[in-house]
Amino acid sequence: MDQKINGAGKSHIGLAMGQLLQGGWEEGWHIIVRKLSMNWKLIQYSIWSRVLMAVIVGLTFFMFYPKGIFRTIEREHKYIFLGVKAAIVASVVGFIVNDSGVVQAATTAVYIIFPLIYLVLWERIRNHNHR
Secondary structure, eight states, X not given: OGGGOOGGGOOHHHHHHHHHHXXXXXXXXXXXXXXXXXXXXXXXXXXXXXXHHHHHHHHHHHHHSSTTHHHHHHHHSHHHXXXXXXXXXXXXXXXXXXXXXXXXXXXXXXXXXHHHHHHHHHHHHHHHHTO
């Protein structure tokens, strides 16, 4: 396993696991506090926090308007929608486990919002042409 590798070959997660094995719960608490502290700084001072908030607002908007658009996209473009779901999971997990989770979540979210905007517009145009 990675935490057993000697020298500079350890990954970030390997170092963290090694620290957890040596320091126990107290070291785990320090890791959590460090990650939260870094993310709080990034939320305050990074443009990426605004990007992330814009994506969250956009996703929330599309959940309610146009009515039923998420279900339509999921039904009509199921593989693209699966990719969007996977990117949402990656964004959330990255936000939780990464020291700079705000940046990771925001850059991943870019791959979420633009396909959704495109598909919402596509469905609206398609529905308008079928009337």
